[in-house]
Amino acid sequence: MIDDAGNLSIDFLVGFTIFMITLIYVATLIPTLFIGLKSNSIDYDAVAYRTGVILAEDPGMPYNPSWETLPNTSDSDILRFGLALSKDTPNILTPEKITRFFCTSEFVYPSDYQTRAVFGDYPYQFNISLQMAGSNVTQSIGDVLPDQDYGYSRRVIKVKEHSNATLDFSNFNVISGQPASNLPLGIYTQNATNQAFSVYFNYSYLLTSGPGYNNLAYQINPLAPSGANGIIGGEGALINLTGLQYLPQNTGGVDTTVNLSSISIYKSQSEAPIGTGQLPFVGPELNSTNPTQFLLYIDGNTTPVTQLPYPVGSNISLFIPPGLLSFMGGGDSSTLLNITMQFNLTDGNGNPQSDWYLNSTQVMPDGAFEYNYTNPNITQPQLVDGVMDVAVW
């Protein structure tokens, strides 16, 4: 075929032309193969489902100590977000984890959430929202939902609310010389210049005698989240004292001024009831005039108190954050921890004045008010409904 005459045979041309025309025709048909294909959108629903499961059913990583207790500087140690209370309680979330997860000042959308909740190499856009029943407030992170198709996953959840002890003294009345009879269970007031009110937590009781066969969802547990022996699922404890203005009787004719002078923590390894000759609690482990590690609100102020002594009028609200007491107890679950508020009673000029006030040192059997599952003044942890939406596009 190869010669130097410069001609191509007609047959060759015909054959080649047929081939080329067919090739061009076939090549224009190929794009119709791609009609149904948008590879990234195929798995939006799958990614949303996976993210929904991770957030609603997994407690997160690290688990012990729990990720929401890590300080702001250790964000890189948080490997995976998870809002569930524990692996055994799926769909039951804790308020601390929710608050930390939705903290947009700390975590950046989308990079921080992509590596810890959504995963995957493709840079998805997403929106995660949570709303509690009966509330108009929706917490959310991420972009606004688009109009076109997006993958979504909706989870019905419950949030474990903190327990609280509410003691109301508005109906206090003292029959002269006798302690009042219509007080909340176990509280005893007496006539003195320095009064102490204590609340104590018996951890071995709290961790083994919980309702629902010790279900974590109903357990009172201020020890965790960083307790030893894998104790998890910690929550805060709230103590509300209201109606305190009715307690002082002002018998000297001068109005008594009450100051909360300190908050102390005492520890005991075993119960030693009053009258056995032993002091139930030893310490203090912490004797503080700086209550900032708690959240202490006096008389309805919205900002916490930062320095004691502080005058007390009508009510005190003390919130013990989860995990705080584990440090005091050395992480030992058999500890009894006692939180004591000391009150100084004076007249208007700073001179000590004796009067009736809150005092639990004579409460049987341990000289303190027990935070337990049966006291009618204690509202037990309860589960509140909510819904969580995950959208990925």
Place this chain on the structure above:
Amino acid sequence: MAGLSDDAQWIVMMGFVVSLSFFFLALLLNQSTVVGQTTAESVLDFPKNDIRDVRSVMIQSAELNATGQITGGQYATIQNDIQTLSLSEKKAVVQYQIINTNPVWLSIHYNNGVTSYNETYVSP
């Protein structure tokens, strides 16, 4: 055969090469559209909620028995209920036995033909 000319074999060769590349492309595209489907189907197939649910009801009945809130006969009735209903409604064979009553120690067996689950549960 030596005398036949093979000068134009390259045209047919090009034709073959183009066809083979189409086949390969079609294979790739076919696999990719199945991704979303298999994810959803595997989620539907795996009986996660069934196992959690039946496990929790078994543990609940064992705890009721251990704390004396139901008698042994009533516990046997509930066990029978769970096994019969599970077989007919959920199409899963379910069996559980109490190894120890207090603290509750339970052996659980679940099999729906595709997934099999065995557990020895000890009350915490």
Place this chain on the structure above:
Amino acid sequence: MVNDLGQLFTIEGVAASMIMLFTTYLVLGATTVYTPGDSHISDMQLEQIGTDALNMMNTPSNCTSTSCVSTLQQIVSETDTNLSAANSTFNMIFLNYVNNRTESMSDNLHYEANITFRDTTDGPNSTTISSYYLASNRNLNGVEHPVRVTEWVIIGPPNFPGIILPPGAHYIAQPRAVLVEVLLWRD
């Protein structure tokens, strides 16, 4: 000048085009376009919502040592004494769980619920299964594509003395395990 020595080229060209055309039509006919319904993703989402809702209904909101009863347990126990009250309670609570969204627009799911139990009128080892109607908010008429979700409920102690199964027929004075079955679909 003209001979048939070059026929080879033509034939090879035609052969190549035949191969390519055949392959193309084979390939175009083999790949399919998936619709969302084919991929069962919507089924997965419905099942997730339904099981979550039933699961949360069967988790008590308040649990103390004396009383630890879930909403679903109360509803199932009430079918014995007051079926219409159980019906409306279940309807309200289930629809609330299943249709609530974080945005302002509610979803629009429909359901039909039954209670399935083991009928022991013939004896304690009977394997007869029966069911009775619990609640629904739309009647099924065959064109919907529902998903079935179930939840186990133990009714009986420590707060209820047992219920009549089936209602009004044979009194069984002891605790039982029943299955609440719900068919859930989207219009």
